[in-house]
Amino acid sequence: MALTDLQSIDRNEDGISTVVGILKQRFGEQLQTNQSLREQHCHTMTYIPSQLPDAVVFPQATEEVQEIVRICAEHKVPVIPFGTGTSLEGGVNAPSGGICIDLMRMNAIISVNAEDLDVTLQPGVTREDLNMHLRDQGLFFPIDPGANASLGGMASTRASGTNAVRYGTMRDNVVNLTVVMPDGNVVKTAGRARKSSAGYDLTRLFVGSEGTLGIITELTLRLYGIPDKISAGVCQFPSVEDACNTTILAMQSGLPLARVELMDTLMTKIMNEYSGLSNIESTTLMLEFHGTDKGVEEQTEMFNDIAGEFGGSEIQWVSTVEDRNKMWKARHNAYHSMLAYRPGSQGIATDACVPISKLAECLSQTLKDVEELDLIAPVVGHVGDGNFHVSPLVMMDDADEVARAEDMIERLNMRTIAMGGTCTGEHGIGQGKRRFLKLEHGTGVDVMVALKRSIDPDNIMNPGKVVQID
Amino acid sequence: MALTDLQSIDRNEDGISTVVGILKQRFGEQLQTNQSLREQHCHTMTYIPSQLPDAVVFPQATEEVQEIVRICAEHKVPVIPFGTGTSLEGGVNAPSGGICIDLMRMNAIISVNAEDLDVTLQPGVTREDLNMHLRDQGLFFPIDPGANASLGGMASTRASGTNAVRYGTMRDNVVNLTVVMPDGNVVKTAGRARKSSAGYDLTRLFVGSEGTLGIITELTLRLYGIPDKISAGVCQFPSVEDACNTTILAMQSGLPLARVELMDTLMTKIMNEYSGLSNIESTTLMLEFHGTDKGVEEQTEMFNDIAGEFGGSEIQWVSTVEDRNKMWKARHNAYHSMLAYRPGSQGIATDACVPISKLAECLSQTLKDVEELDLIAPVVGHVGDGNFHVSPLVMMDDADEVARAEDMIERLNMRTIAMGGTCTGEHGIGQGKRRFLKLEHGTGVDVMVALKRSIDPDNIMNPGKVVQID
Numbered sequence: 001m002a003l004t005d006l007q008s009i010d011r012n013e014d015g016i017s018t019v020v021g022i023l024k025q026r027f028g029e030q031l032q033t034n035q036s037l038r039e040q041h042c043h044t045m046t047y048i049p050s051q052l053p054d055a056v057v058f059p060q061a062t063e064e065v066q067e068i069v070r071i072c073a074e075h076k077v078p079v080i081p082f083g084t085g086t087s088l089e090g091g092v093n094a095p096s097g098g099i100c101i102d103l104m105r106m107n108a109i110i111s112v113n114a115e116d117l118d119v120t121l122q123p124g125v126t127r128e129d130l131n132m133h134l135r136d137q138g139l140f141f142p143i144d145p146g147a148n149a150s151l152g153g154m155a156s157t158r159a160s161g162t163n164a165v166r167y168g169t170m171r172d173n174v175v176n177l178t179v180v181m182p183d184g185n186v187v188k189t190a191g192r193a194r195k196s197s198a199g200y201d202l203t204r205l206f207v208g209s210e211g212t213l214g215i216i217t218e219l220t221l222r223l224y225g226i227p228d229k230i231s232a233g234v235c236q237f238p239s240v241e242d243a244c245n246t247t248i249l250a251m252q253s254g255l256p257l258a259r260v261e262l263m264d265t266l267m268t269k270i271m272n273e274y275s276g277l278s279n280i281e282s283t284t285l286m287l288e289f290h291g292t293d294k295g296v297e298e299q300t301e302m303f304n305d306i307a308g309e310f311g312g313s314e315i316q317w318v319s320t321v322e323d324r325n326k327m328w329k330a331r332h333n334a335y336h337s338m339l340a341y342r343p344g345s346q347g348i349a350t351d352a353c354v355p356i357s358k359l360a361e362c363l364s365q366t367l368k369d370v371e372e373l374d375l376i377a378p379v380v381g382h383v384g385d386g387n388f389h390v391s392p393l394v395m396m397d398d399a400d401e402v403a404r405a406e407d408m409i410e411r412l413n414m415r416t417i418a419m420g421g422t423c424t425g426e427h428g429i430g431q432g433k434r435r436f437l438k439l440e441h442g443t444g445v446d447v448m449v450a451l452k453r454s455i456d457p458d459n460i461m462n463p464g465k466v467v468q469i470d
Numbered sequence: 471m472a473l474t475d476l477q478s479i480d481r482n483e484d485g486i487s488t489v490v491g492i493l494k495q496r497f498g499e500q501l502q503t504n505q506s507l508r509e510q511h512c513h514t515m516t517y518i519p520s521q522l523p524d525a526v527v528f529p530q531a532t533e534e535v536q537e538i539v540r541i542c543a544e545h546k547v548p549v550i551p552f553g554t555g556t557s558l559e560g561g562v563n564a565p566s567g568g569i570c571i572d573l574m575r576m577n578a579i580i581s582v583n584a585e586d587l588d589v590t591l592q593p594g595v596t597r598e599d600l601n602m603h604l605r606d607q608g609l610f611f612p613i614d615p616g617a618n619a620s621l622g623g624m625a626s627t628r629a630s631g632t633n634a635v636r637y638g639t640m641r642d643n644v645v646n647l648t649v650v651m652p653d654g655n656v657v658k659t660a661g662r663a664r665k666s667s668a669g670y671d672l673t674r675l676f677v678g679s680e681g682t683l684g685i686i687t688e689l690t691l692r693l694y695g696i697p698d699k700i701s702a703g704v705c706q707f708p709s710v711e712d713a714c715n716t717t718i719l720a721m722q723s724g725l726p727l728a729r730v731e732l733m734d735t736l737m738t739k740i741m742n743e744y745s746g747l748s749n750i751e752s753t754t755l756m757l758e759f760h761g762t763d764k765g766v767e768e769q770t771e772m773f774n775d776i777a778g779e780f781g782g783s784e785i786q787w788v789s790t791v792e793d794r795n796k797m798w799k800a801r802h803n804a805y806h807s808m809l810a811y812r813p814g815s816q817g818i819a820t821d822a823c824v825p826i827s828k829l830a831e832c833l834s835q836t837l838k839d840v841e842e843l844d845l846i847a848p849v850v851g852h853v854g855d856g857n858f859h860v861s862p863l864v865m866m867d868d869a870d871e872v873a874r875a876e877d878m879i880e881r882l883n884m885r886t887i888a889m890g891g892t893c894t895g896e897h898g899i900g901q902g903k904r905r906f907l908k909l910e911h912g913t914g915v916d917v918m919v920a921l922k923r924s925i926d927p928d929n930i931m932n933p934g935k936v937v938q939i940d
Contacts, residue, residue, distance in 0.1 A: 115722055115827040158667040169665050171674075172642065187913045193823040194855045195639050196892035197628040197678055199899055199907050199936055200918045204641075204674035208667055225724040252585055254695040294764045353663040357585040385664045422666035429669055437669050443657045447925065448670045454924030455917065466669055 011097050015075035019099060020055045022071050027064075031057045041082055041092065041100045045147075045335070047346035047396060048090040048432055053080055053100035060105050062178060062186060062217040069215065070184035072099055076458050081211040083150030084126065088349045089430025091157065091210055095464040101215060103152055109133050110218070118175050118192060120220045123152020130221075139223045142167035145426065146332045152216045157428035158208030162331060165251075165384030166258040166290065167224065169426065174207050178218035182456040192220060205451070210428050211462035213455045227290035231300065232259070232324045233315040235307055236282040240264055240367065240379070242310040243283050244360035247383040249306045251356055255299055259288035260384040261331055264367075267338075267378035274337030275330030280313075285383075286331060287315060288324075334380045338393055342376060345393040348405055351433075352416040353387040353425030362419055366390050366412050373404040387425035414439070429466045437466070481567045485545035489569060490525045492541050497534075501527045511552055511562065511570045515617075515805070517816035517866060518560040518902055523550055523570035530575050532648060532656060532687040539685065540654035542569055546928050549652075551681040553620030554596065558819045559900025561627065561680055565934040571685060573622055579603050580688070588645050588662060590690045593622020600691075609693045612637035615896065616802045622686045627898035628678030632801060635721075635854030636728040636760065637694065639896065644677050648688035652926040662690060675921070680898050681932040683925045697760035701770065702729070702794045703785040705777055706752040710734055710837060710849070712780040713753050714830035717853040719776045721826055725769055729758035730854040731801055734837075737808075737848035744807030745800030750783075755853075756801060757785060758794075804850045808861055812846060815863040818875055821903075822886040823857040823895030832889055836860050836882050843874040857895035884909070899936045907936070 023031050032038075038052045059065045072079045078098025085092050094100065107124035114137055121130065128148045130141050143154060144161035153159075155177065160169035167173065176190035189202035206213060237243040243262050250257060263271065263284045271277055287303070289296045304314060318324045330337070338347050354362045363379070370377045370390065381388030390412065392405040413423040413436045423436035438445050448467045452459075459469050493501050502508075508522045529535045542549045548568025555562050564570065577594035584607055591600065598618045600611050613624060614631035623629075625647065630639035637643065646660035659672035676683060707713040713732050720727060733741060733754045741747055757773070759766045774784060788794045800807070808817050824832045833849070840847045840860065851858030860882065862875040883893040883906045893906035908915050918937045922929075929939050 113825070113827065115718070116825040117722065118825075158665075158671070160665055164665060168642075171665070171671065172638075181917070185913055185916070187917055188911075189914060191887070191892055191910070192825040192890040193857075193892045193895065194826070195628075195630055195634060195641070195823060195857065195895050197821075197894045197896050197898045198892045198903070198910055199678070199915070200683075200921055201628070201641065201671075201674045201678055202911075202914050202917055204671045205917075205921075208669070208671055213670075225722075227724075248585070252587065252695075254697075292765075292768055294768060295762075298762055298764060351667075353665060355583070355586040355588075355662040356664070357583065387663075387665065417661070420662040422661055422663045422668045424667045425663065425665050426667050428667045433668070440661070440668055441658075441672075443655055444659060444672050445669070446655070447651070447657055447672055447675075450924045451670055451675075451921060454920045 015077045016054050019075045019077045044090045046088050051093040051095045053094035054097045056100045056102050058102050058105045065180045065217050066184045069180050078460050078463050080462050081215045083153030086147035086149050088427045089432035091430040117223045118220050123216050125151050138226050140226050155207050156210050160426040162259045173222045175220040177206050177216050179214040181214045182461050210465050212466050229293050229296045231296050232288040233317040235285045235315045236280050236313045238311045240283050241360045243285050246307045246310045248356050258290040261286040262381040262383040264379040270337050270341045271330045277330050342393040346396050347391045349391050351424040351427040354419045354421030356386045358419040359386045369408045369411050373408050485547045486524050489545045489547045514560045516558050521563040521565045523564035524567045526570045526572050528572050528575050535650045535687050536654045539650050548930050548933050550932050551685045553623030556617035556619050558897045559902035561900040587693045588690050593686050595621050608696050610696050625677050626680050630896040632729045643692045645690040647676050647686050649684040651684045652931050680936050682936050699763050699766045701766050702758040703787040705755045705785045706750050706783045708781045710753050711830045711834050713755050716777045716780045718826050728760040731756040732851040732853045734849040740807050740811045741800045747800050812863040816866050817861045819861050821894040821897040824889045824891030826856040828889040829856045839878050839881050843878050
């Protein structure tokens with residue numbers, strides 16, 4: 001399968017035009033059909049070509065989402081939920097057209113329950129908006145994909161980011177969801193207790209389902225107290241293997257690193273250029289430690305000892321909050337900075353995640369492929385989780401280069417799966433990784449298909465993503 | 471609904487006798503039909519009356535489980551998976567007869583991956599066996615329900631226990647499962663990576679499904695390094711509210727308590743008597759702190775400060791490992807010690823779990839009910855999770871007492887659900903809590919039914935538990 005081979009699904013032309021008519025009448029200016037807006041609503045931040053929805057509707061409440069879904073269900077017209085459109089795997093494309101539901105006007109923070117360390121909010125709140133809102137209360141929400149994504153979208157793709165090594169992913173930090181089902185009914189997946197054994201885990205069923213089982217219209221998320229002490233810095237290593245081995249040993253020692261991010265030499269250079277950092281251009285770990293004063297001191301001593309064993313430098317501390325924010329902003333902008341490094345290229349964001357013992361081996365074999373295939377592919381990685389992104393920067397009109405990138409990605413995903421890992425640690429399957437889902441999950445995909453069919457028998461919810469039902 | 475009203479489901483007599491015949495021929499002595507063995511295989515440790523399976527089979531490998539399930543599926547005969555039989559909600563009963571699959575001969579620890587902090591094992595390994603096996607490697611598995619349960623059973627009920635406040639529940643600590651599906655196919659739910667966004671979360675679908683969607687024949691679990699420093703002790707409080715409020719504030723302060731267990735005065739007395747402890751007979755918290763030397767010191771200082779605000783005593787430390795083990799053994803034996811306190815009674819194990827801010831209120835209102843209804847009902851609680859067990863000790867031949875206990879339980883579960891909590895933090899739904907599942911999850915139960923129907927359309931997998939399909 002070539003990278004840009006998208007599946008086309010038959011369009012239900014009659015249904016679509018009927019539904020657009022009904023919705024226009026009901027929602028007036030809340031529904032838009034102009035070309036540029038439709039184009040904005042299926043951009044994918046990636047090499048995957050756009051497939052436009054027929055209309056975009058902007059609901060303001062769960063009840064409006066219900067109404068839209070009921071109308072679409074009656075006419076068997078696809079529904080594609082949309083947040084910030086920062087999916088990397090074509091998650092917001094509309095391969096058979098239909099109605100894009102833009103949830104960004106549903107952006108209220110409904111209640112912060114500081115005493116229970118949770119927050120209930122609408123899906124259009126972004127992670128940065130949430131943390132801005134929480135800051136005065138000494139609380140924060142740790143999950144941080146590169147983009148300033150919407151929290152509904154982050155739940156849908158089971159997102160993670162730089163803090164996952166300490167705080168887990170969206171899987172671990174969603175307390176409950178309110179979901180509009182494909183028949184328009186509303187389901188609340190759980191209460192606010194910290195744990196429950198009451199029946200099937202509906203929360204985890206919807207987290208990571210990429211809008212293919214229903215539309216999230218409300219979320220309760222877990223919060224954390226801002227630690228007494230936060231220290232951040234960088235550390236250089238002779239090689240990617242040394243940085244990986246340091247991370248592996250730190251994790252195995254139970255060191256509660258809050259962030260441990262790898263950049264290879266190329267990526268370090270790219271980030272210096274794009275974000276005005278002045279890091280030594282070598283293999284780099286960006287680090288953050290959370291705890292009490294004493295706890296952070298203990299952790300950093302332990303880390304320095306381990307890094308020393310692998311030829312790592314002493315940590316160069318980032319001393320001000322501004323500089324720390326600048327450093328993590330640079331990390332979050334890694335994808336944009338790569339694209340700027342090779343103007344005109346597309347970045348193909350791979351997302352391998354392997355058991356940590358395999359990390360050094362998996363990454364170094366992949367870098368050999370990159371060299372052998374003569375690609376430009378900088379590396380960033382949430383290495384504490386065994387997760388890394390080697391992203392070939394490809395001129396998509398150069399068929400040979402595209403083919404070489406495909407070869408590299410194929411090798412990487414096959415290697416990752418063979419090592420007991422996954423082709424996607426945090427980006428999701430979308431359209432881009434469907435073939436690898438089958439290779440990775442085998443008969444498990446049959447179960448996924450059965451689940452999809454039981455909940456969305458007419459396949460109206462974000463069709464063409466994750467699993468295929470006929 | 472009375473406590474002991476069990477649903478009866480029509481028995482498929484022809485199918486059952488055919489299947490028993492085929493299995494007898496195929497499995498010889500691995501299949502047993504004698505009355506006493508069948509009785510042992512549906513005891514429920516509780517007030518719920520026994521419903522016997524027609525035969526018990528002891529497979530030794532996934533392939534044998536597949537064979538058994540295929541034969542049962544062909545004849546639409548129920549299959550009931552069995553571990554240690556320590557379910558508290560009738561999880562191993564056979565309301566329409568069928569074949570009990572005893573998995574305790576599948577008790578191999580297949581591989582300990584120390585470098586990835588995980589272990590792969592068969593479902594019949596118990597939590598104590600696992601920890602015995604791991605000890606020499608400096609590793610442990612934290613999840614500890616009262617019973618020395620099998621790990622397959624613990625995954626099936628989404629079990630937790632005293633360490634969940636720090637280490638999470640089975641939800642958080644199962645890496646992947648191998649499951650024999652109702653059609654006899656085998657599904658592996660995930661690899662060994664720490665995180666994944668590859669499709670629907672099949673692992674979490676099966677964790678907590680109580681054998682109603684398939685039979686777990688292999689598990690990979692997360693492990694932890696034994697902390698450098700472990701300190702444990704007890705602390706007394708003037709009232710249950712004070713102990714709860716201390717816990718609430720400690721949790722809100724982000725204190726990483728490893729264990730925080732509440733006993734009311736009655737329970738403290740019962741445990742002294744049964745387990746030979748000599749704790750002051752007052753409201754008690756049993757505590758454990760994990761960390762480095764300095765870290766534990768910091769934590770205990772913080773805890774003492776908070777406890778002091780609520781009239782708590784200084785912590786009385788348990789100084790030897792033997793005494794520490796004795797203390798936690800006493801906690802794990804709470805259920806047996808209660809029954810011994812009132813000979814002839816049944817303990818009705820409630821399992822309320824509320825958002826932590828509601829804990830003191832929920833528990834004290836419940837204790838008022840206990841007093842008003844003139845019940846004997848000691849209290850233990852994993853209070854850091856907002857989870858507590860108020861267990862009326864009931865003479866089941868005293869209809870009036872049974873009715874008063876039912877009243878108390880009804881009030882407790884309704885209160886819990888109204889507070890955004892759950893009727894079961896860790897025991898599961900089984901037969902005993904099905905009515906409350908509906909009250910708690912509303913339309914969510916329809917989704918659970920759809921899932922059950924899609925995966926097990928003939929309803930052969932542990933029928934009559936969790937959800938009902940017709």
